[in-house]
Amino acid sequence: MDLSDKMNSKRKGICEIITIGDELLIGQVVNTNASWMGEQLSLNGQHLQRITSVGDTKPDILDALREAVSRAEFVFITGGLGPTADDITKPVLCEFFGSQLVFNQEAFDQVKALFQRRGMEVSERNKTQAMLPSNCHPIKNENGTAPGMWFEHNNTTIISMPGVPFEMKAMFQNQVxxxxxxxxxxxxxxxxxxxxNGIGESFLADNIKDWEQALPGNFKLAYLPQPGMVRLRLSGSGDHADELQHIMNKLVNSLIPLISEYVFGFDNASMEEVVGDLLKKSHKTVGTAESCTGGYLAHLFTSISGSSAYFKGSVIAYANEIKTNELNVNSSDIEQFGAVSKEVVEAMALGLKQKFDVDFALATSGIAGPDGGTTEKPVGTVWIALATPKGIISQKFQFGEHRGRNISRSALAALNMLRLTLRKF
Amino acid sequence: MDLSDKMNSKRKGICEIITIGDELLIGQVVNTNASWMGEQLSLNGQHLQRITSVGDTKPDILDALREAVSRAEFVFITGGLGPTADDITKPVLCEFFGSQLVFNQEAFDQVKALFQRRGMEVSERNKTQAMLPSNCHPIKNENGTAPGMWFEHNNTTIISMPGVPFEMKAMFQNQVxxxxxxxxxxxxxxxxxxxxNGIGESFLADNIKDWEQALPGNFKLAYLPQPGMVRLRLSGSGDHADELQHIMNKLVNSLIPLISEYVFGFDNASMEEVVGDLLKKSHKTVGTAESCTGGYLAHLFTSISGSSAYFKGSVIAYANEIKTNELNVNSSDIEQFGAVSKEVVEAMALGLKQKFDVDFALATSGIAGPDGGTTEKPVGTVWIALATPKGIISQKFQFGEHRGRNISRSALAALNMLRLTLRKF
Incomplete structure (x- = not known):
């Protein structure tokens, strides 16, 4: 872009990201910060044209900074702001701007307040975190001790943020x-x-092919798959907000009927939030009896703030003796049908429902892997049961070979089973 | 580096990576290719000095290529080699080198052989994949239809590989x-x-300040914090492997005593792996009685393959009635001291230990937040107890304000309590 473009009062939103840290170059940390920021910029209509990762090395940081500033209107930097010796972003920024590190009272007060909330003393080392380049405006860090820094330089804005993801994210979203x-x-x-949930990307695409082809030119659909679910993100851009919203509503309303059995929520609502809302609204309680999910299903329920209103508790029955002693499963059933069976998983759900006196009880039993599979029941075989006030239902699933994904897909499938049932209560 | 350096017959191993694809910039795909290659280069003693990500846009790819070639001896490119219209790497490479796309029989024979192995016919679209820049040497793709390309250009080597991770990885490891x-x-x-675990970055740095300052010039320390833990990475480079390993061992051996109470493992071992190994070796069993961690502690145990050898199960006692009915906690204790108290958490651990007949029982009770805090017990107050064959220990922790992190830090602290105890058994 020409300098004349950059001199306009309103910018076009040309962005670059520089991530600093040897750990990114030697593969010890995957650069999730950059992709998260890229997504946020894209969602907000800004154009990210480059991501550059360099190590904790002064000349490399300076080069990357000079190049990015010559091309972009906004340069977002993460990393290298900790209180330790390998974090050199601040002195390098001073060298770049020809400024000096000076004590910033505002930044220090914020660090002090954070420590006070945690009932801790501020150390000398933390005091150095309030030493900032003289030409920056500090950006408050709600979750940590390293403030962010906002610089204006020859019509380019340079924003330096900490590399710790949750510190960076809050700062980026709320302030930057x-x-x-x-x-x-x-x-x-x-x-x-x-x-x-419950349908793969390519099958989903087949189901909505005609709808997708008829999308107006200013609308775009993205398929965002992750284990056990696919998010469909519909994006539209235009000059008139009301008109755009109207078309968006029409498009979504014509999409849903095509895939209604798979849609569990909107706008990044998690399955556990959706199910939690349904339980709260219906004043019902739930508990879990888990074998293959090993507590992960209970964890999903309790990760939601306020879940104590509907989630009472669980028995994690990893050992078969816990299944029999605590959940009243017949040991003869385990012998005859195996722990991964319709009979056992239904008995687990019924046992938990009675014992914990809950309205709904979910039970899981499966072979998460990587070992323990047989020809008849390969790794990824999972039985899920749901005991309800009206009886019991159960279903067999065949997931994949990866232990972690089998656990998370089982928990999601169990939540979805409860969701579909709750809609009828 | 000077051109004279680059003219030497043996190079120094200065590498850069360019990853191409709009999906990387809008956050749809996390750049795991780059971190994986970075790890491989580092493990092989090469120096990766920069990673650049650009979109499927000709001028941006050309710029990135020109810059990388001016700095590095080896430039690794991934992405943009598919048969679809948005994959433009090959024509851009031709423009960069002033060469042309020509049909390459060797590459076509490889594609044909791959299709034959899969019992499929070669399509016209696949034939275009054998059109390669005239100045390249094709690199065989064992797992896909897009060959890699090897270029020599003014003493820099440029290697272009597909973006599909398992295709790129096989090519990189076996041939490149x-x-x-x-x-x-x-x-x-x-x-x-x-x-x-259990110590912040800045306190850790204070503890090892003198040791760090005395590091030899060819060694470097990096602090890599993540919720509940800090990883310390010590890196050294030298000409003699044996001597380097000897110094590394000496440095690590002199570091450990300074922070022994916080060190739980080495080389990216997770806390749950370390604790699992200790349990397996000592032939002990464990169970959990969880309130505030809500199943997350059980999940960490069971995320490890083979954990059924030592993990028997859990009671997730979210509701107080579960604490009294299932874990034998006195309801008068809950009334008098509150559910988040030494008395209750110890009773939970003892109740679970007896009920599940395990050697060790961990219990957690705390205020995960964001609601439920009081002046006396603010959000983040967590009691953890461990019942052992020799008695019971418990400890109060004060974590932060964030629910998810309070849960994960509580679980980590519980695991660490067990780890420290197991070392004595």
Whole structure:
């Protein structure tokens, strides 16, 4: 872009990211920060044109910075802001801007307040975190001791943030993005995300092929698969917000009937949130009896704040003796049908429901792998049962070979079974 | 580096990576290819100095290529080699080198052989995949239809590979790395990662300040914090592998005593793996009685393959009635001391130990937040107890304000309590 473009009062939103840290170059840490920021920028209609990763090495950081500043209107930097010796971003920024590190009272007060909330003393080393380049505006770090830094330099904005993901994310979302958006040309972008479970990406695409081909030119559909679910993100851009919203609603309303049995929620609502809301609204309680999910299903329920209103508890019955002693499963059933069977998983659900006096009890039993599979019951074979006030249902699933994904897909399938049942209560 | 350096017959191993694809910039795909290649290069003693990600846009790819070639001896490119219209790497490479796409019989024979193995016909679209820049040597793709390309250009080697991870990985490991190593100076690089828990980055740095300052010039320490733990990575480089390993061992041996109470493992071992190994070796069993961790602790245990050898099960006692009915906690204790108290958490652990007949029982009770805190017991207050064959221990922790992190830090602290105890058994 020409300098004359950059001199306009409203910018176009040309962005670059520089991530700093040897750990990114030697593969010890995957660069999830960059992809997360890229997604946020894209969702907000900004154009990320490059991501550069360099090590904790002064000349490399300086080179990357000079190049990015010559091309972009906004340069987002993460990493190298910790209180330790290998974190050199701040002195390098000073060298780049020709400024000096000075004590910043505002930043220090924020660090002190964070320590006070945690009932801890501020150390000398933390005091150095309030030493900031003299030409920066500090950005508050709600979750850590390293403040962010905002620089304006020859019509480019340079924003330096910590590399710790949850610190960076809160700062980026709450403070950086709103300010960036106020500086760029206005354009309305709308997104609607439809959460689906129980159908693969290519089958989903087949189901909605005609609908997708008829999308207006200013709308775009993205398939975002992750273990056990596919998110469909519909994005539209235009000049008139109301009109855009109207078309978005129409498009979503015509999409849902095509895939209604797979849609469990919208806009990144998790399955556990959706199910939790349904339980709360119906004033029902739930508990779990878990073998192959090993506590992960209970964890999903209890990861939701306020879940104590409906989640009472679980028995994790990893050993068969726990299944018989605690859940009243017949040991003869385990011998005859195996622990991974309709008979045993239904008995687990019924046992838990009675023992914990809950309205709904979910039970899981399967072969998570990588060992323990047989020809008849290969790794990935999972039985899930749901005991309800009206009886019991159960279903067999065949997932894949990867232990972690088998556990998470089993838990999701169990939640979905409860969701489909709750819709009828 | 000077051109004279690059003219030497043996190179130093200065590498850069360029990953191509819009999906990387809008956050749809996390750049695991780059971190995997970075790890492989590092393990093989090569120096990766930069990773650049650009979109499927000709000028951006050309810029990135020109810059990388001016700095590096080896440039590894992934992505943009598929048969679809948005994959433009090959024509861009032709433009860069001033060469043309020509039909390459060797590459076509390989594609044909792959299709024959899969019992499929070669399509016209696949034939275009054998059109390669005239100045390249094709690199065989064992797992797909897009061949890799090897270019020599002004003493820099440019290697273009497909973006599909398992295609790229096989090509990189089996064909690219061996050839690269034959072209570079030999140099040994060693890494050792020390895993710590229960101490923040800045306090850790204070504890090992003198040790760190006395590190030899060819050794470097990096602090890699993540929720509940800090990894310390010590890296050294030198000409003699044996000598380097000797110094590395000495440095690690002098470091450990300074922070022994916090070190739980080495080289990216997870806490649950370390604890699982200790349980397996000592032939002991474990179970959990969880309130605030809500099943997450059980999940960490059972995420390890083979955990059924030592993990028997859990009671997730989210509701107080489960604590009294299932774990034999006195309801008067809950009334008098509150559910988050030494008395209750110890009773939970003892109740579970007896009920499940395990050697060790861990119990957690805390205020995960964001609601439920009081002045006396703010959000983040967590009691953890461990019942052992020799009695019971318990400890109070004060974590932060974030629910998810309070849960994971509680589970880590519980595992660590068990680890420290198991070392004495």
């Amino acid at each position: 993005i709103p300010k960036v958006l106020s500086m760029v040309e206005h354009k309305t972008i709308l997104h609607k995300t439809i959460m689906t | 790395i061996p050839k690269v190593l034959s072209m570079v100076e030999h140099k040994t690089i060693l890494h050792k990662t020390i895993m710590t």
